[in-house]
Amino acid sequence: TTKYYCTVIDAPGHRDFIKNMITGTSQADCAILIIDSTTGGFEAGISKDGQTREHALLAFTLGVRQMICCCNKMDATTPKYSKARYDEIVKEVSSYLKKVGYNPEKIPFVPISGFEGDNMIERSTNLDWYKGPTLLEALDMISEPKRPSDKPLRLPLQDVYKIGG
Template sequence: RGITIDIALWKFETARYYVTIIDAPGHRDFIKNMITGTSQADCAVLIVAAGTGEFEAGISKNGQTREHALLAFTLGVRQLIVGVNKIDSSEPPYSESRYEEIKKEVSSYIKKIGYNPAAVAFVPISGWH
């Protein structure tokens, strides 16, 4: 189906840190596995789709973006990075105004749940390019 079902781990070291990347599922049917992965994290990368309609669905009252951000904070993850994915599919492609709109809305929500938006890195990304 093209979705992550279980968590996956990758490990590497830097001069100062031991790093473990945990890829946790985002699909609603596998939320238990997402919780398992997130509960082990020091930092979370929240991927938000920039596509028209996709972002709006995720940030809506019962959307996955809201649920994942809230779960991460509730599970003790205090460092957050937001990847604004599929920015190439915005109109026009790589639209700065769409990126800023998403950043503003996500910042507003994560502030309500306890994150400091000024300390959250927002990164426009594209898996396509």
């Protein structure tokens, strides 16, 4: 970005990779929660055992206090780039994030299409109703956390391997 040099750690959504997701998230200054905006996709993610919920809860539990929510696949909503669908998602996800411990008023919800590139780097005319930041602009809005350099070193461990011999 214009302000930060960012390292993005992609935490796979598949259940088999939760351990990897935890290791990656424990090192993060900010979480980017990618929300599937499609019909059925959002409902599955926000359901009781959905991964949108699980990832938001894990991020908070692991100490990540800053978040950007991206409502992805806006090009695949009905109708395409639906403001009503975006508003519905923001309302429901905000309610859940508040229960987890986040302050939803401090979380930007950016409608995007990763496939089309809408609102990722530059504003999209497909989403002209949206007046907030693009994803890149939202990354620049992150506050740099204080680094406890006077404290003992902490490292995340993902696994322990025993080598016989």
